[in-house]
Amino acid sequence: MFGRLGRLVVHNPWKVIAGWIVAAVALVLFAPSLSDLTNQDQASFLPNKYESSQAQKLADKAFPQSTEQTSLLVYKRADGAELTPADKETVKRLAADLTGAGVEHVSKVENGPAEGKIALSTAYIKGEQQDKFVNEALKHLRDKAKPLVEKTDLKLGFTGGVAINVDNEEAFKKAEAIVGIVTIVLIIVLLLAIYRSPIAAFLPVIMVGLVSMVASPVIAIVGKATGLQVDQSLNTILIVVLFGIGTDYILFLLFRYRERLRAGDDKKQAMIVSVERVGEAIASAAGAVVIAFGAMLLATFGSFKSMGPGLAIAVIVMAIAALTLVPAVVSLIGPKVFWPSKSWQKQPKGTAFHKIGNLVGRKPAAVAIVSGVIMVAFAAGALNFKADYDQLSQLPSDTESAKAMKDMQLEFPAGTLNPTQVYVQSRTGGKLDRKTVEDFAMSLGGTKGVDKVSEQGDVDPKPHAKFSADGMSAEIGVILKDSPFANSALDTIKPLRAEVHGKAPEGTKVMVGGATASFTDIRTATNRDLSVIFPVAGLLIALVLGLLLRSVVAPWYLMLAVVLGFVSTIGATVFVFQTLMGNSGVMFMLPVMIYMFVVAIGTDYNILMVARLREEAKEGHEPKQAAALAVEHAGPSIAAAGVILAGTFASLMMAGIDMMTQMGFAVSIGICISAFVMSMFLVPSVTALIGHRAWWPGHADRPTHQPTRRDAGEDREPVYAGDR
Structure with a gap:
């Protein structure tokens, strides 16, 4: 095949190009843009079965003003002193x-509380969080x-809600530009070092x-047809x-x-043989990656469900290009x-890979034990894994929203940002x-993790509940002590829900909503998704390996090995x-990212x-000599x-x-573990x-002819004469 x-490709190159x-x-020119599908609102990716989603539906219907976006x-x-009465009047x-x-x-912009050194106001913007005009409105307001x-x-800073989204959007645009430039420069430099040829260095770029000009619009077309929305990080990834x-x-x-040219093939025959020999490995590797990404369709959290297919489409397009356009x-x-x-004309002698291959072939047991111990030692750290859902801490600390947030916390609890x-x-x-x-609302003030129940309106005394126009629904704002996205705040939601459900007035249904509740449900959905996606993807990838290798032993x-690489x-x-940097946890999406790239790409290297x-x-x-030659x-x-690949992902750190x-x-450390520990040793x-048992029952390693001293077109000494 x-x-x-x-x-077909080599004999019709101009038609393919x-x-x-x-x-x-x-x-x-004619396809929709991928940016049209971008959604910043993580909560919107939750299915309706979660309480926070149900609460949002009620809010949309009963409190349309409450569903406006806020900042x-x-x-x-400016001098950092206490606010004067005149300052408060100015606000x-x-x-x-x-x-x-x-x-x-x-x-409107509504005047809020003023305490000590800080005064607050709230801006209300009509629209959904993913509407682009909402961010533009805030920029104009600023x-x-x-x-x-x-x-x-006075000095003024905008934070919360839309302000964070604006800073987020700008940070991701900057990140996309930096990552794009660093990635391209890095690839060119590394390929120049490998091939010492500008043509070979610039060709992949x-x-x-x-290919990217094709892949992005194709993802957008599929997204438009299926109603798919994607997380804002997809463009950068x-x-x-x-x-x-x-x-x-x-x-x-x-x-x-290059190997076939050294063997004496002409330029066209060399490429035909290369596609024939490597094509199956590339197609199988791409298939494993697509399965890994495609398995994310099983997720309940929409951000995972949308990102997986988008990346799978990109890999399919790239694999097709690698087997058609590039040849x-x-x-x-x-x-x-x-x-x-x-240097391509001569087979290098005594290379590092020749020595590594000899080591693997001569002492496979020792190599297996040492490489396994290294991976297990790394894996031990996973026992301390904690997921972090705090999107505020992920933004650069020099953004306006981050600085204003820090100022606000001088006088107000962190939960004021997003009740x-x-x-x-x-x-x-x-x-x-x-x-x-109202009595029910006031009773919630003593709940663990709750700072206070917010007051409504400008009347005195102020009520704690706001009622819908038909009087059949009420909204109560609860301000938590901790930052709305911190794990400690998320941990507050479960006992709060138990409290409100237990105290619910007779004849009513009570629900807890808002950003903190949404991220609590996202945490639940994420944990569920990981427990489903990983085993299903593992079985499907094992099936791909089984079909490629005609074996039921090797895939397992x-x-x-891939699972060990993941952990x-x-x-x-x-x-x-x-441990070293003292963070409270690591990004909650990290296991999925590692799964998508380290598991899938680690399988690529294993396949090759x-x-x-x-x-x-x-x-x-x-077997031992085959292993030595394979490594070489x-x-x-x-x-x-x-x-x-590790270098390109490391560019994200910039x-x-x-x-x-x-x-x-x-991902970069995972790729290094996969390439240099798992696949190489x-x-x-x-x-x-x-x-030979590794290839049972297909025995795909069965010799097609007796070995000669001529391998890839050159004389080679046997790896070790004692094994022949």
Whole structure:
């Protein structure tokens, strides 16, 4: 199959290249943009079965004004002193001036409490959190506010809700630009070091750039057709995935192409054989990645469910390009792809990979034990894993919303930023008794983790419950002591729900909603999703390995190695960020990210190594010698791919966003563990120890002919004469 594909592409290169260019141009001009599907609201990804989602539905219906987006205006004196009565009057006047400033979509700016050094106001913006005009409205409001405040003794900062989203959006745009530049520069530098050729260095960048022009619109088309919305981090991750995995596949092909040229094939035949030999490994590797990403469709949390298919589409497009577009271009360029270097013409002698292969072949038991112990040592750190849901702590500390948040906490509890809502709904169809609901609201003030129940309106005394127009629903604002996204705040929601359900007035239904409740439900959904996705994906990937290797033995120890690599990666990340850096936890999405990239790509490297090991066995080499030759031949491409992919993900650490820093470190260290410990040492040594039984029952290692001293077109001494 792949031989036929190789011949078709190599004999029709211009048609293949033209097809890709036409597709790219057409999609860029006429397809929807991926940014149109971006959603910043994590809570909107929750299914309706969760209480916070049900509470949001009630709020949308009964309290339309409460569902407006909000931002907190934080005032303090420029000299840092206590607010004077005149300052407080100024804050009231500014709220009125901003309400009448005529900013589109801003319904009002409402004066709030003032304590000590800090005064607060709240801006209400009509629209949904994912509406782009909401962020634009806040930017316009900030522009209107600056000249007004400059005429006073006060300083103003915006935080909470929309302000955080605006800073988030800007931080991710900056991160996307930084990651894109660093990734491209890094790939070019590393490929120049590997091939000493500018053509070979720039080829993957050009190819992946063209593929990205196709992949992003295709994801957008599928998203539009299926109603798919994606998390805002997808654009940045997509850059890394396409350049990382795409460069890997191109490297696999170029390494084999160089090997065939050394064997004496002409430039077209060399590429045909390369596609034939590497095509199955690339297709199987891509299939494993697509399955890993596709399994996320089983998730209940929509952010996971949407990100998986989006990345799966990108990998499919990249794999197709690696087997069509890249061979077409390289077959035209020929050996000049390695110009001006001439090192491709000679097989290097006594390389590090030759020595590593000898070590694996001579002492497989010792190599397996040492590499296994290293991975287990890393894995031990996973026992201390704690998930962190605090999106505020993930933003750069120099943003306006972060600074204003810090100022607010000088006088007000962190929960003021985003109060939790308790909704009371009549079950009888009649109006709620206002006194009963008010008594219920006041009773919540003593609940553990609750600072106070917020007051409504400007009347004296102020009520604690706000009623809907029909009188059948009530909203109670509860201010928690801790930051609304901190684990301690999330831990408050379960006892709070138990409290309100137990005290619910007769004939009513009570629900807890708001951002903290949403993230509590997200935590529940995430834990459920991980327990489903991991085993299902593992079984499906094992099936792909079984079909590729025609074996029921090899897939199991290969998957066990990948699982160990996954846990090792989490352990190393926990050790760095929790133990060394003192973070309260690591990003809650990190296990899924590690799963998507380390498990899937780690399987890629295993496939490439074991496929080469099988190929050497078919040449008639015994298991230990086949393992040694596989490491020698496949090792350089796996090492190069591992370095480049780890480097591309490490570029995320330059983004200035904590979640990206953690993701960049975790995936890059995971790729290094997969490439340089698991695939280079553990898997070939274990395969050598198991021997021919690893290929049972298909016996795919059965020799097709007797081995010769000529391998890949050159004379080679047997790895060790005693084994022949």
